Amino acid sequence: MRVVVADDVMLVRSGLARLLSDAGVEVVGEAADADDLLRIVALDQPDVAIVDIRMPPTHTDEGLVAARRIRQRYPRTAVVLLSQYLEPRYAQRLLADQPGGLGYLLKERVSEVAVLVDALRRVTEGECVIDPTIVARLMQRRRPDSPLTLLTPRERDILALMAEGRSNAGIAGELGISERTVEAACAQLFRKLGLEPSPDLNRRVLAVLTLLRS
């Protein structure tokens, strides 16, 4: 897997590149700002771009803008955004339109390299990965009009794990139930959220979208 790392802080950038190389991921480039990043993506067509949300010059949402542009121009390059904020709103803004091939992780999560590598793999497969802390936040919301209120606690757990980017097998392992049970629960969950039968992957993305939009 070929990745590019974009972060304006050199220490973070190099640390992250080192971590990924050690884990067997090929880092094809490091970028200090959005322009660098876009150039490297254009040249090397990496599988994933790991992008810090705050980058120069304004340190606000340059990363978000760059991520959108990458997804539009180079659909084969997935994007994982790194944020220092526990603000679901940013994730929502980024992922609301088409969350496939996108990830949103808290920066410190990345030091658990296994989680990062798993997330990278999932976004390259077109799935959507959201940081568990943010998912927990989103699940806490209790809007009276949200379809999420229709879900049972078990179904909510499954949706949360789905949003984190877990496979059915992973979810089954986490909850200590069989994979068949997870599949059945997923079917029920999709029905409750009003999602028509379609390739499973697509529906998983849509389910996460529902969570984000709630």
Add this chain to the structure above:
Amino acid sequence: MWITLHQVHVQGDGHSMRGITTVEGATTPGASAPGRATGALAAPLATMVAVVTVVASTLVLARYDPALVGERSTTPWLSFVELAAAAAMVAGVWSVRATHPLASTGLAVATAGSLLPLWAASPWLPEPVRAGVLAAAPFTVAGVAQVALGWPTDVAPLARRAGRAVYVLAGAAGLAHLLGYNPFADPGCFRTCEDVAPLLGGLVTTQTAVTIASLLTLVAAAVATAAILAARTARTPRSVTGAVVVALGGLAVSAAMRLADWGDALASVTRFTPEPFAVALVGAVVWGIGFRTVRTRAAIDRLAAQLSDPATALGRSGGAIRGVQFLVPDDGRWVDAAGHDLHDPPASGNNLVLSDASGPVLRLLLARRADQDEVLAGLTPATRLALRNAQLAAVASARLTQVQASQQRVVATSDAERRRIERDLHDGAQQRLVSVAFHLRVALAGADPATAERLTGAETRVRDALARLRRLAHGIFPSVLASEGLGAALDELVAASDVPATLTVRVDDVADAPAMAAYATVVAALDAVEYPSATTRAHIALVQDGGVLTVRVEVTAGDGIVVAPDCIDAADRVGALGGSLTRSDRARDGTMTVAAVIPCGS
């Protein structure tokens, strides 16, 4: 007939005009709608009686036969005097109708009582009616007495009882006259002498009826005079009391003479009938006081207008004065009446600067042709006082605006600083900690088990530090508020809070400062929940309506613990914008409300 009207008004007669006294009228239980209706009808009815009397007597005059002089009392000059008397009565009735309704009604009754008997001379009326109207005369006494007794707005119980007694006596006198009087049997009959058989003519002779009526009238006059003198108050002008007592004396003398002259035809015919003139005297005095009250009130209204808006009041002076500007002392700034800064000073036109001991206070902007000396001469003490007050008010609001602006600057500066700190924490300290975590992880990969354990411990602590740092940075400044707006920031706040909450946000576009104030209000309310429980609830509602943002947070404690919220930061922010923050104490059911009204100038 003894009517009390409930009304509030400013006592405005000459005697009590020391200060402005607001007097609430006394109410009598039972004196309700019918009484009020009679009171309202009294003045028009009395006016009608007066008009008919004057018209009728003028018509009689038109058919005047000089041969009858000496036998009939209707002479041309008497007719004119009658007109003047009737006018005085009606003027009196109407002039105090609003301020002294009881006295006005009394005067109306007296008007009718004194004028109706004159109708007996009208040849167009049927005979029984002509004889009957004579019975109205005793009510003159009762009506006149009511003018003095009912003058104060809070009628004394003694006066009230005496008034009723006088009406009863007058009623009895009138009844005796009506039922027992046959003009033909009266040797001294003069307005009508036809033979009319009264209802009780067989039981009482006309002489007895006249005697009873006259005696009862005398007693009524005596009772009324005694009551008026006994129940005299400072609120009843002496002129009214005096006129009423004189009138009652005249009426009593008239009744006594009628009794004494019985049988003496000549004396009866030439006798002067004082009733209309007695009532006219009272009417004239009452009208004088009513007129004075109206004038005093107009003056007070003018004064009030000057005091409340001297600029407008001055502007009415023929356009000579176009405006007023006030100087803020020690500041050199000129402001308008609302305290707003005047950026462009008036062109060096015709300005009149008024000063006090400390220097210039205000300037009047005059029309180009206006004469400064004339304006100066026209400034009454009241106007000067009003201008002084207006200056104080203008300066106070100018200063308040200044203070608010300064408070807003303080809040804005502090917010900018907080925002900078928040960024520094994220982009500096937090980034460095993250990179430390990465490098620890890299080191961990090639470490021996003992070192690995220590490295893992260090990594855990770094992560803990990162989590704390993130919370700290967020507490310092909610960055999502600046980047994504109030609605998103509140979404985050509610999601991050342990308090189960419902959130209703109906806002369009709120500027940073009001948004921060609203956010701080919600934070203060939610922070008041010390230990939430499953039954704790918060209802947050933000509504923007025009230029006002209303925030209302209702927290129900349930089984949780809610303490008094610390609203100082929120109140400072709301106050700086000229809004207000209110907070209810915890009610018995544990509900606490924090509400803020924030101007957001859109």
